[in-house]
Amino acid sequence: MQCYVVGGAVRDELLGLPVQDRDHVVVGATPQEMLDAGFRAVGKDFPVFLHPKTHEEYALARTERKTAPGYHGFSFHAAPDVTLEQDLIRRDLTINAMALGDDGVIVDPYGGRRDLEARLFRHVSEAFAEDPVRILRIARFAARLPEFRVAEDTNALMRQMVEQGEVDALVPERVWQELARGLMARRPSRMLAVLRDCGALARILPELDALWGVPQPSAHHPEIDTGAHMMLVIDYAAEQGHSLEVRFAALMHDLGKGITPPEQWPSHHGHEGEGVALIGEVCKRLKVPNECRDLAIMTAREHGNISRALQLRANTVVSLIERCDGLRKPERFAQMLLAAECDARGRGDETHPMRFEAYPQREYLLHALDAARGVNAGAIAGRLADRRDKIPEAVHQARVEAVKVALQQEEQPEPAAPR
The missing domain is CATH 3.30.460.10 (Beta Polymerase, domain 2)
Known part of the structure; x- marks a missing residue:
């Protein structure tokens, strides 16, 4: 032995x-x-x-x-x-x-x-082609060891496996397991690059693959390509050591841009709502944990509003907090703000000034959340015990007033729709 x-x-x-x-x-x-x-x-x-x-x-x-x-x-x-x-x-x-x-x-x-x-990923033998999970593993290894590249003959074999439908036999649980591990590695973008290069991303996550080649406004996105932007966003999330939930939200935040019609390029008006539906489909298909799904949907829906938070009226800020259930789940609300910050910093390239600009929106909204949570809803309900139908609006208005004071806001017009 x-x-x-x-x-x-x-x-x-x-x-x-x-x-x-x-x-x-x-x-x-x-x-x-x-x-x-x-x-x-x-x-x-x-x-x-x-x-x-x-x-x-x-x-x-x-x-x-x-x-x-x-x-x-x-x-x-x-x-x-x-x-x-x-x-x-x-x-x-x-x-x-x-x-x-x-x-x-x-x-x-x-x-x-x-x-x-x-620094090469090379298959041992032709038996590599018998197990499609190995494509996912190489992609995940690339995220962990980003200085490595896939050998040309190995990449050719992976493309052949995709063409022969082997990747289609992968079970959702295993796809999610490898995707999650890759997202938690040093440079998640390398995982996506490897999957895309061999054609596997289009089979596993076609909604994500659709982002490449889709332009965005150059004034706000020097990288222009939506796929390139998403790669910068998830790498920034990894650099900051964020949780899996935040990294997955960063990955999914712009999914709706992949299906906006070309006549709406590069503005992509309404992509937030389109993204919500797509994320739901992805999470159902891959059996993504609820915590990741819920944060990703919230981030996709609200990241435009968060980006213009400093211009929102107190009433709109409170509605945002209530819509996201931030009063009951403040930790998740804070996670959404982290994902939105990653979106703001994933611009241009790793040295672009936008990456290092101040991002006051996060602290601003956290301050508003604290003020809204400080309102004693029970006391208001007690005063209106005989007029229960008035309680929800009274509580909402009390929160608005508290947020106005906390943010020292004066009445102002709402800004234009998010970019």
Whole structure:
């Protein structure tokens, strides 16, 4: 029996990155021998065991064979005569097909160290094409390791997989899982660029893919292209260390611009409402968590209003807060403002002055929210106990007055529609 650390732990150690989890491959053992050694069996599809002390995963060396479309369509063979090299060749990328023995020697039969130095994502074998999840994984790796690029032959293989419909067999839960992990990585835009380059984005998220080639007003968007803008927005959200909910809202905020008719370019009037419907469809299809869905819908609907918040009358500000349920869920309202700030800063490029301009709208609306929440609605309801139909408007007006005082507002006309 020989044990090896394999996969991401070896890769990250060679890159000088923190090692999160260690997976192990065991060569020359049977399931019974693992149980006799105190390991606990946990694998359903193939023999995987937990170490009795460290609780790290140990899998018996195995081979696999494609038996049906999609990433579930595999049969596995694990036996003591399966070699380490046979186990490693079934892996996705050369940089993930290295093993570290107990003696400290790295086993690298497929050139993983070479590709690490060249900053390349390269498939190990043609078996890569049998599992469409690997396209998602490469895209997610690109977000985590943005200095890497996809090898030309690997990208060609990915395009072939898309053309053959393999990506269409992906289940929604797995698509969302990989998308969410990529959004939480260093540079989420790299994930989208990889998916788009091989054609997978158009199959997985056609609503998002539609943003490229759609122009925006150059006065407010020096980058002009809506897809390019969205990439800057999500990268800024990542740089700020924002939550998944905020990053997903940043990703989805301009979705409506992908379906506005060309005669409305580049102004895109009404794209906020169009985006709400599209986001609902995306979230239903990919089974996106409710917290991400709700924040994304709110941000798409309101980001134009937030951008002109300093010109809104107190009544409109309170209506915005109430419409977003900010009084009951102030934390979510604050998250929406963070996503809107990312939208404001994702302009031009990473060095453009717009990226560093002041963004007073967020503190302004948070101040208004605090004032509105300070109104004692219960006391007002008590005074109007015999006129219950008047309570909602009375509470609303009290909030408006409180916001006027807090923001030191005078009556002013509403500004033009958001850009």
